[in-house]
Amino acid sequence: MTDSVAPTSKLPEPGEERRNLPLAPTDEPHQLRADAARNRTLLLDAASRLLSGCGAADLTMESVAAAAGVGKGTVFRRFGDRAGLLIALLDHREKQLQAAFLSGPPPLGPGASAAERLHAFGPAVLRHERDQHALILASRTDPLRNYAVPALHLRINHIAMLLRQANATGDPELLAHTLLGFIDTALVHHLTVERGMPLERLEEAWHHLVTRLGATA
């Protein structure tokens, strides 16, 4: 679980909502000092451990700090804020999914046609997110923050690329946003859990969408 994460971002206060962050491209690739790196994994481990014993909502920054044997200030210095910590936690698990659609076997990975890969993408994400929904939802404090998460960019670019390969009509980037919006954790959770909609219905709708939007003119 030694993966990188944004060290922090300036926390704005005066104006109003978040400014246009320079969009931390790759996470914190800046090599940390030895003790800092050690504490970082200590913290992530502690958080992960605590998380398996209580809901994400009950995870307090102080308890994580204590469990890791460091001061509270250290947690904030490293992860910026609570959401930052949770996102760092998610980032690690996300990598497995990324590997699957970037370089895994068809139909998700290369080797299948663009259309096939698009069709396979929805269900794959749907299932992946279902397992992580508690963490993901807990990490969404600021609605704009999502768009700063590198993992999302990767998905957008991936889908946009597949759409181009499939010769879809329209704006690939915006179509990608549309498709990803449909399998967004919050929406999916609302529909399946709160509204009791079967997952199959969502998957079917996904295929319909892909067929409609990804079709060649």
Add this chain to the structure above:
Amino acid sequence: MTDSVAPTSKLPEPGEERRNLPLAPTDEPHQLRADAARNRTLLLDAASRLLSGCGAADLTMESVAAAAGVGKGTVFRRFGDRAGLLIALLDHREKQLQAAFLSGPPPLGPGASAAERLHAFGPAVLRHERDQHALILASRTDPLRNYAVPALHLRINHIAMLLRQANATGDPELLAHTLLGFIDTALVHHLTVERGMPLERLEEAWHHLVTRLGATA
């Protein structure tokens, strides 16, 4: 400026359903006691006034209570939490938009074809939300909360209805979610403000989407 807010409101909601969440504060129109109703408008007015003097992020519950001349507990009793207050504030302004697409003049309102109304809907919402984005984003603390807001249900049902009228293929409700997802405030703000995308590009993409998804089989 300080707009006096309707004390309360029950909007006729077609297809009212689920209720497994701790009752959204906005939909408790069940007649309040006289003093409570008075304090409610006092609070909304105070909040609105304070908001025009500072960003939504700086609005504290205590300051609203003080400005309205009531205790802090009263604010929470009435609106549940901070998001509830902000949503109540938005709800009032939202009604104008609702009137426009429910009973206003074509092409947004009845009188135009379903397809025309769908095409007109996107730009209308896009503009409406642009004005309110600060408040809207500030009210989005809990990602699932959005789906409990009555205004969203109204939009969903409206779009789904238009899609049916237009004989669109696929699942009308899920298509409605897809379309609305594309014009979600957070996404639009991200694309236009943080990414500098011109609004026209979004509108164009909207028309493309509607054409693609709303088309008769």
Add this chain to the structure above:
DNA sequence: AGAATAAGTGGACCGTGGTCCGTTTAGGTG
């Protein structure tokens, strides 16, 4: 009218996220 009761009120109180700043330490340099 007065009694009964449900609804509303306010502010002390608490927990947690987030900040601040004086202190400590890693690790490079001569």
Add this chain to the structure above:
DNA sequence: CACCTAAACGGACCACGGTCCACTTATTCT
């Protein structure tokens, strides 16, 4: 090795959202 600097640390501290509960008041009932 001694020294120096930037990075990291920790925990006191603060502000704000949210809860609680003893008290007040509107409304209904007889």
